[in-house]
Amino acid sequence: MQDKPFTDVSTAATPRRSREESTRPAFVLTVVSHPTPRRAGERLVLGALSSGLPVSVSRVGPDFVLPGATLGMPLADTFISRKPLVFEPAGPDRVRLRVEEGGTPVRVGTEPVTGTREFGPEALREGVPLVLSDRVVLLLHQALPFEAPTNDALGMVGHGQGTRRVREDVIRVADLKVPVLIRGETGSGKELVARAIHQRSPRRNGPFVSVNLGAIPKELAAAELFGARKGAYTGAHQEREGFFRAAHGGTLFLDEVGEAPPEVQVMLLRALETGEVYPVGGSAPVAVDTRLITATDADLEARIVQGSFKAPLLHRLAGYDIQVPPLRERREDIGVLFQHFAREELASLGEGPGLEAMASQETPWLPASLAVRLVSFAWPGNVRQLRNFTRQIVIGSRGQGSLQASPRLEQELEAAAAPGARPSPTPAPVAPSAEEPEQARRKPSEVSDAELLEALRASAWDLKAAAQRLGITRPSLYVLIEKSPSLRTAGDLSVEEISRCYQECQGDLDTMARRLEVSKRGLQRRVRELGLGPA
Structure with a gap:
């Protein structure tokens, strides 16, 4: 039987695009995992859908390419059929997948697809994981279709739209003298961005000093940052240089700047305005030539309203503002990041010739079921959490032919899967109780x-x-x-706040949770970590 033709929508086949088309999000298929590991991150732009035309994808075409590249190749896995999968427009911001009988078996997350399946705007914004023949995992999502090639990755792994936007911001501001404020959630890679700015700046040969303000006792913060004269306070037995002077001629990176005490905020503002610092106990200013880059995961504007952060300081810190997206908003990078961390871990373990040798025509080294769990996870700890997961999975799979997550990791991945990344079975009806009235499922x-x-x-x-x-x-x-701009998690609480509340509530977790307005389970974990409660 003759194979059905497919529509070639590779970027090489459609080189001329208008400016409007190049900035309009398109539907995209990105490789999350493949029996050939290096192919993670390659993508196919389904550009024809915007014109009302279907796109067919099979083993033999079209080509998947890395963003910005010109050459690619089809999926080319022998377990994928030549009979194509068909993607069709199904209305505004909707896509229909049609699976031909006898063609490639397809699952959406964990659910088999027979016939057709439609995906709406919310699912496409989150990203829909498609599993082909239990070997290849693709993410159907939206992204900008055409991007200029990037020769300098700036030490950042990933090809997603959010990652590329951060790279562009770094290039724009690196050679300037303005202070930079980097915003993003914990574990999203803010220090990596700061190092990239330093490495591309004229100060690259100077020192890069990284300081976490949240880890410095508040009573010592001023001395640590600006230095101190001998005898300035109890325990100051010798002169302290301070981080500003240690970074002279280079860059000072202050993480968690939102935790700076009020007196330190005043001193920071003066240092930015005058280029001088006053050591604690000193009477004369000291000139410093230090570029300041700060980072925060806090809502500084909200803290200004609360009176805990000074508005003039924010205006000085944010000479240029860079927003680092959380990992859940750039799921197309999860496969690439996992492979990158896996390579690093295998190299550190000295395990054989490396990741590329794991490519197999029989069993993929990264099973499709595990890849789906990775791309469907919410990643509240962002890239740092993914790196830790990768390390645990690689070490736990030593001596095996493929990766396997431990039961504990499987349970954790399953428990916090992103709500829109994989379909869930319809829950069985539950009888309403007096305390919790039944409500219809909602978005x-x-x-x-x-x-x-x-x-x-x-x-x-x-x-x-x-x-x-x-x-x-x-x-x-x-x-x-x-x-939520008005809520926080147990991880946002300071040690002092938890300890004080624990004493005042006499260790009653229910009372503490209501007073601090955080999850009881998360609070219980923090209490145990601090050694306040029973093991």
Whole structure:
């Protein structure tokens, strides 16, 4: 039987595009995992869909290419059929997948697809993992279709739109003298961005001094940053240089700048305005030539309203503002990042010739089921958490032919999967209780911030009960809490705040959770980490 023709929509086949087309998001298929590991991150732009035309994808074509590259190749896995999968436009921001009978077996996450399956805007924004023949995992999502090649990766791994935007920001500001404020969640790679700015700046041969303000006791912060004269305070037995002077001629990176005490904020503002610092106990200013880069995962504007952060300082720190996207907003990079960290871990273990030798026509080294879990996970700890997961999976799979997550890691990956990244089976109806009235299932986007806070308070910060009250899943609730401008998690609490509340509430976790307005389970974990509660 003759193979059906497919539509060639590779970027090489459509080289001329208008400016409007190049800035309009398109539907894209990105390789998350493949029996040949180096192919992670390659993508196919389904450009024809925007013109109302279908696109066919099979083993023999079209070509998948890295963003910015010109040459690529088809999926080319012998377990994938020559009979194509067909992607069709199904209305505004909707895509229909049609699977031919006898063609390549396809699963959406964990659910087999027979016939057709439609995906709406919300699922496509999150990214839909497609598993082909239990060997290749593709992510169907939206991205800018045409991008200029980037020769300098700046030490940043990934080809996604958010990663490329950060690279562009680094290139724009690196050679300037203006201070830079880097915003992003914990573990998203803010220090990596700061190092990239330093390495591309005229100060690259000078020192790069990295300081976490949140780890410095508040009473010592001024002396650590600006230096101190001998005898300036109890325990100052010798003169302290300070981080500003240590970074003279180079770059000083201050992480968690939102934790700076009020007196340090005043001194930082003066240092930025005058280029001078006053050591603690000193009477004369010291000139410093230091570029300041700061980072925060806090909402500084909200802290200004609360009176805990000074508006003039924010205006000085944010000479240029860079936003680092969380990992859940650039899922197309998860496969590339996992392979990168796996290579590093294998090299450190001295395990054989490296990742490329793991390519097999029989069994992929990264099983499709594990790849789907990785791309569907919410990653509240971002890139740092992914790196830790990769290390644990690689070490735990030593001596095996393919990777395998431990039962504990499997449970963790499954428990906090992103709400829109993989379809979930329809939950069985649950009889309503007097405490928690039954509500119809609803989209997380329909829940307002005020309604979220009200449900949490009414449920005494029991996240399971709050999710049921709102009619959403627990993973969806986690994402709403992370995105909320008025809520925080147990991880945001300072040691002093937890310790003080523990003493005042006499260790009663229920009372502490209500007072601090955080999840009881997360608070219990922090209490144990600090050695305050029972093991």
